[in-house]
Amino acid sequence: SQQGEEDPQALSIQEGENATMNCSYKTSINNLQWYRQNSGRGLVHLILIRSNEREKHSGRLRVTLDTSKKSSSLLITASRAADTASYFCATDDQGAQKLVFGQGTRLTINP
Amino acid sequence: DAGVIQSPRHEVTEMGQEVTLRCKPISGHNSLFWYRQTMMRGLELLIYFNNNVPIDDSGMPEDRFSAKMPNASFSTLKIQPSEPRDSAVYFCASLRWVVGTDFWQPQHFGDGTRLSIL
Numbered sequence: 644s645q646q647g648e649e650d651p652q653a654l655s656i657q658e659g660e661n662a663t664m665n666c667s668y669k670t671s672i673n674n675l676q677w678y679r680q681n682s683g684r685g686l687v688h689l690i691l692i693r694s695n696e697r698e699k700h701s702g703r704l705r706v707t708l709d710t711s712k713k714s715s716s717l718l719i720t721a722s723r724a725a726d727t728a729s730y731f732c733a734t735d736d737q738g739a740q741k742l743v744f745g746q747g748t749r750l751t752i753n754p
Numbered sequence: 755d756a757g758v759i760q761s762p763r764h765e766v767t768e769m770g771q772e773v774t775l776r777c778k779p780i781s782g783h784n785s786l787f788w789y790r791q792t793m794m795r796g797l798e799l800l801i802y803f804n805n806n807v808p809i810d811d812s813g814m815p816e817d818r819f820s821a822k823m824p825n826a827s828f829s830t831l832k833i834q835p836s837e838p839r840d841s842a843v844y845f846c847a848s849l850r851w852v853v854g855t856d857f858w859q860p861q862h863f864g865d866g867t868r869l870s871i872l
Binding site: 673674683685691731735740741742745747 | 758785787796797799802804809810845847856857858860861862863864865866
């Protein structure tokens with residue numbers, strides 16, 4: 644079963660706007676990761692946030708984690724056409740050496 | 755640095771045929787994962803190896819699927835006999851894990867094999 648569930652399933656915005664995607668999960672975790680997938684390509688790791696962290700930044704990316712609500716958000720600021728892709732959150736089942744991926748959010752940036 | 759290399763990139767074959775997918779992980783990586791991605795089920799973990807040893811194959815759909823890792827630089831996923839419902843994109847991913855440290859490092863994915871079973 645899916646551990647992470649992304650919301651929305653699809654998002655279309657204008658270039659330059661900010662994009663926010665959310666992820667909810669069900670069980671306790673050690674860390675949560677976000678990945679990007681361009682059409683026809685493999686997943687690329689974006690950022691990892693550990694369960695004892697609340698916020699993390701990487702360039703134009705900002706990730707938050709609320710373990711009490713079992714949710715995370717990914718914010719992409721000043722979006723560019725090249726950000727068009729699917730974005731996935733992935734979590735571990737605490738103690739398990741594997742990631743469980745959500746269904747993803749399809750982000751389209753319109754020029 | 756070379757990334758994870760998968761071959762073939764595309765495979766079209768008829769139902770009942772044997773299919774072999776190949777993966778070369780990043781040099782120095784010691785954990786390898788096989789995933790399957792479909793529209794209906796998303797990205798599913800099939801099996802993963804640590805130091806060439808299969809650790810968890812609970813995601814392998816049935817006995818028609820088998821995976822091997824004969825050495826640190828090569829893994830195969832075999833489907834025999836193949837069925838139309840096996841059509842999907844199959845990804846291989848790898849990471850470097852040092853025993854005694856946090857396992858959950860970023861995974862590095864190949865670009866996948868798009869498999870179509872007619």
